[in-house]
Amino acid sequence: QSALTQPPSASGSPGQSVTISCTGTNSDIGGYNYVSWYQQHPGKAPKLMIHGVNKRPSGVPDRFSGSKSGNTASLTVSGLQADDEADYYCSSYADNNVVVFGGGTSLTVL
Amino acid sequence: QLQLQESGPGLVKPSETLSLTCTVSGGSISSSSYYWGWIRQPPGKELEWVGTIYYGGTTYYNPSLKRRVTISVDTSKNQISLKLTSVTAADTAMYYCVRPQSTSGWVSFEYWGQGTAVSVSS
Numbered sequence A: 001q002s003a004l005t006q007p008p009s010a011s012g013s014p015g016q017s018v019t020i021s022c023t024g025t026n027s028d029i030g031g032y033n034y035v036s037w038y039q040q041h042p043g044k045a046p047k048l049m050i051h052g053v054n055k056r057p058s059g060v061p062d063r064f065s066g067s068k069s070g071n072t073a074s075l076t077v078s079g080l081q082a083d084d085e086a087d088y089y090c091s092s093y094a095d096n097n098v099v100v101f102g103g104g105t106s107l108t109v110l
Numbered sequence B: 001q002l003q004l005q006e007s008g009p010g011l012v013k014p015s016e017t018l019s020l021t022c023t024v025s026g027g028s029i030s031s032s033s034y035y036w037g038w039i040r041q042p043p044g045k046e047l048e049w050v051g052t053i054y055y056g057g058t059t060y061y062n063p064s065l066k067r068r069v070t071i072s073v074d075t076s077k078n079q080i081s082l083k084l085t086s087v088t089a090a091d092t093a094m095y096y097c098v099r100p101q102s103t104s105g106w107v108s109f110e111y112w113g114q115g116t117a118v119s120v121s122s
Helices: none
Strands: A009-012 A018-023 A035-040 A047-050 A064-069 A072-077 A086-094 A098-101 A105-109 B003-007 B018-025 B035-041 B048-054 B059-061 B069-074 B079-084 B093-100 B109-112 B116-120
Touching: A009 A018, A018 A086, A018 A105, A035 A064, A035 A072, A047 A064, A047 B109, A072 A086, A098 B048, B003 B093, B018 B035, B018 B093, B018 B116, B035 B069, B035 B079, B035 B109, B048 B069, B048 B079, B048 B093, B059 B069
Parallel strands: A009 A105
Antiparallel strands: A018 A072, A035 A047, A035 A086, A064 A072, A086 A098, A086 A105, B003 B018, B018 B079, B035 B048, B035 B093, B048 B059, B069 B079, B093 B109, B093 B116
């Protein structure tokens, strides 16, 4: 069982927006502003999309945004495109110098 | 452009020690106070943080692996290494070498190697 809880799947049509949730505890998401999101296409290494809850690395489109409320973080993908179809993982810093991941969400672009 | 390349045996026998190396090119391991780490992903499963090392030697390990894992750096070779002892089938995974993003502590992983697949089987 993963430390962070994500829905196993999400979907949306091209051009629409979809939000993926990631629920933790006061010891991880709720206690620190160190939530990250990764995109992973099949057979590829993950790619960092969001760090520090809502910061985008250089080159990541502004269609990707992150937020946090209490013990739940969210990734929103706006203007869905076919290439957004991938697995998405959240992670967070946790007490005692630990990093925890979510179980992953498979995003389908209909 | 920073590049990370993992290498090591693709097959390890149960109870033996898994040893992997990550060779860094396009930058020095010891420059700019960087951290380095390993993340693994069993087939069809989620990502799992293995551990992180500061080039100066401080290490942080996943508590579930702490008794069996050692991460170290060799600045002369610009390499990071991972050793995992007493492996079982549960250690079968793709192992990724990573470098964190520089402005969010050491907990967001911006640079990834292509990964090296390790299978534990007799």
